[in-house]
Amino acid sequence: MSEDLDALILRVRDLPxxxxxxxxxxxxxxxxxxxxxxxxxSRPEQVGPLEGAPPELRYRANRLILESAQQRLHALVExxxxxxxxxxxxLTLNEMLEPARKRLDxxxxxxxxxxxVPRQFxxxxxxxxxxxxxxxxxxxxxxxxxxxxxxxxxxxxRVRSQSVRAKEIGEEAGPGTATVVWLGYHAxxxxxxxxxxxxxxxxxxxxxxxxxxxxxxKAPGAKVTLIGNSYGAxxxxxxxxxxxxxxxxxxxxxxxxDPSITSxxxxxxxxxxxxxxxxSRGDYVSYAEQHGPDPATFPDxxxxxxxxxxxxxxGHMGYFNKNSESMTNVGRIVRGDLDAxxxxxxxxxxxxxxxxxxxxxxxxxxxxxxxxxxxxxKVFDGLARLRTVASTPSRKTVLDSTRRSRTQEGxxx
Amino acid sequence: xTLTEARDFLRAELLAAAAGAVPGYEGVVTHDVGPxxxxxxxxxxxxxxxxxxxVENGDPSVTDPAGELAAAVAALTARGWQTAVAPxxxxxxxxxAERDGFQVTVHAWDNEWRLTLSGETPPIEA
Numbered sequence: 001m002s003e004d005l006d007a008l009i010l011r012v013r014d015l016p017x018x019x020x021x022x023x024x025x026x027x028x029x030x031x032x033x034x035x036x037x038x039x040x041x042s043r044p045e046q047v048g049p050l051e052g053a054p055p056e057l058r059y060r061a062n063r064l065i066l067e068s069a070q071q072r073l074h075a076l077v078e079x080x081x082x083x084x085x086x087x088x089x090x091l092t093l094n095e096m097l098e099p100a101r102k103r104l105d106x107x108x109x110x111x112x113x114x115x116x117v118p119r120q121f122x123x124x125x126x127x128x129x130x131x132x133x134x135x136x137x138x139x140x141x142x143x144x145x146x147x148x149x150x151x152x153x154x155x156x157x158r159v160r161s162q163s164v165r166a167k168e169i170g171e172e173a174g175p176g177t178a179t180v181v182w183l184g185y186h187a188x189x190x191x192x193x194x195x196x197x198x199x200x201x202x203x204x205x206x207x208x209x210x211x212x213x214x215x216x217x218k219a220p221g222a223k224v225t226l227i228g229n230s231y232g233a234x235x236x237x238x239x240x241x242x243x244x245x246x247x248x249x250x251x252x253x254x255x256x257x258d259p260s261i262t263s264x265x266x267x268x269x270x271x272x273x274x275x276x277x278x279x280s281r282g283d284y285v286s287y288a289e290q291h292g293p294d295p296a297t298f299p300d301x302x303x304x305x306x307x308x309x310x311x312x313x314x315g316h317m318g319y320f321n322k323n324s325e326s327m328t329n330v331g332r333i334v335r336g337d338l339d340a341x342x343x344x345x346x347x348x349x350x351x352x353x354x355x356x357x358x359x360x361x362x363x364x365x366x367x368x369x370x371x372x373x374x375x376x377x378k379v380f381d382g383l384a385r386l387r388t389v390a391s392t393p394s395r396k397t398v399l400d401s402t403r404r405s406r407t408q409e410g411x412x413x
Numbered sequence: 414x415t416l417t418e419a420r421d422f423l424r425a426e427l428l429a430a431a432a433g434a435v436p437g438y439e440g441v442v443t444h445d446v447g448p449x450x451x452x453x454x455x456x457x458x459x460x461x462x463x464x465x466x467x468v469e470n471g472d473p474s475v476t477d478p479a480g481e482l483a484a485a486v487a488a489l490t491a492r493g494w495q496t497a498v499a500p501x502x503x504x505x506x507x508x509x510a511e512r513d514g515f516q517v518t519v520h521a522w523d524n525e526w527r528l529t530l531s532g533e534t535p536p537i538e539a
Contacts, residue, residue: 101444104527106473114441154457160446161453164465167444171467171531174505174522187457230455253455285455310497310511317452317459322516322533323509332502340502 001031001039005046012052017205017212018245024052025216044068049123051213055139062121066097069126074402077395091398092157093126094405100163122180122210129186130156133210136166137178144173144223145214146334147180147246149207151230151253152194154187165320169227172331184210185235194231195373197238197258197291204238211245223247223273225334229319231255234291240267248274248333250304252319252326255285256292264301274338276302278326280313281352287361288368294349304329305342416448419534420464423515426492427530430519431470433488434481434528440470451536462536471527478506478521481528485519486510 008027012020028036036057040047044061047053073090076082082090099116107113117136125131139145146169150162159181166179173179185203188194207226214224226246228236233254240249241257249272261267264275279286279296286294296303306313306326313319319326325342332340349361367373393401414422424442431440448461471481479501486496486508494510494517504523509516514535521528 100446101467102441103443104441104469104471110473112438112471112473148454150454150457152456154453158450158453158457161449161451161457161461164446164449165454167467168465168531171518171520171529174520175525232454310509317455320454321451322531323511323518337503337505
């Protein structure tokens with residue numbers, strides 16, 4: 001059976017995404033469940049990331065990969081041979097192995113019970129920068145599925161923050177929602193890398209295949225919303241250009257798609273229900289148009305409102321702020337309440353960035369696309385690296401955390 | 414106020430409001446993982462400056478989204494929160510509350526017995 005799996009992986013590698021996941025799905029459907037489980041447990045490195053394989057098997061396989069990496073790093077930390085990066089990584093793996101949440105449910109007698117919700121990963125890459133795809137909810141039964149692609153400076157160490165944002169989107173979208181944090185790519189680390197579209201171009205086929213993997217397991221009629229924020233919007237846009245299969249698309253704080261893309265029609269895959277964008281007042285990333293015209297300027301997209309009477313968002317970082325109109329609209333889009341989505345006025349960057357009678361959006365775009373942006377990016381990247389070193393946890397903190405994760409106590413409260 | 418104190422305050426407020434919303438039942442902390450970076454989706458390199466906490470409550474034999482949401486809002490208002498109830502949107506009952514930079518959202522849904530109270534501290538640097 002192990003040889004059959006190897007042959008399958010080799011065969012589907014270069015197939016079109018839908019055919020590849022179809023073949024993988026057929027392979028596992030034909031297996032008795034105990035054989036499939038045994039395969040996931042004996043070959044976790046192959047089954048864990050395999051799009052089209054049943055999610056339950058992939059969750060199991062990826063947990064085994066995490067446990068194995070945890071054991072390896074724990075030994076290094078205990079023997080004082082671990083680098084600072086390995087110490088940080090062990091803390092991250094410990095968190096990924098703990099149940100992050102509970103839910104209220106009803107037992108067979110109709111009584112209310114608290115249930116631990118285990119973490120579910122469709123992908124874990126524990127070496128280097130790391131990658132992961134986390135699912136919150138049930139992909140098989142969800143009526144709505146949100147796939148969230150984070151932007152730059154996101155490595156495995158940021159999984160906790162990413163998961164919290166996914167949790168909040170799930171709460172806004174309501175019961176019957178599954179959310180997927182898709183860090184299945186190596187996001188650019190720093191402004192210097194972020195000035196290139198390389199990461200997004202590499203992400204696009206991976207994201208397309210993941211969406212096909214979701215399509216093959218989701219309930220008939222379930223709708224998928226693909227959300228890209230900041231550089232994640234660049235990755236989603238590249239995937240859309242390659243025919244990524246979702247029903248609704250939302251780009252927030254986009255740095256642009258490509259210099260040649262000036263309308264939604266050029267990038268919207270067939271069958272799209274909604275192509276929406278958001279740009280808040282003063283979003284310097286969107287104004288800079290590093291990678292092409294800002295989709296918020298396209299004439300044929302839905303531009304959603306970001307502000308309400310209580311909360312006004314400014315700058316680039318607030319699209320998912322609690323109780324903001326943009327976050328409320330994200331929930332509406334994910335659950336398909338499209339008539340309730342509130343729309344923004346079609347203001348221009350010049351109008352939004354006027355300060356003391358002068359607009360700064362135009363000069364920013366000129367600076368961002370000039371040679372001067374290169375050394376400025378390097379200075380910012382150097383400062384960010386210093387902050388990472390300063391926040392490295394102590395050896396004792398990491399070892400305590402490992403003990404806690406192994407006893408399944410869950411997060412501190 | 415430190416971030417730890419803010420987290421403890423928020424958790425206590427959510428639990429108090431949850432208890433006020435559902436007679437005979439205490440709320441349950443379903444999510445509270447500690448400090449996170451609020452801007453992570455834009456830039457992962459930012460510091461962990463907020464805590465996000467979710468509390469659920471509900472009586473499995475009772476489905477009363479409007480009543481439970483109103484009771485949660487009343488409890489929050491009595492505790493000094495500025496509250497606002499949104500019009501019901503396709504079965505989504507939603508209210509918001511703000512106090513000193515803390516934000517809370519209360520969600521209830523038609524045909525759903527669980528009430529969700531979700532809160533976030535203001536950003537506080539360590």
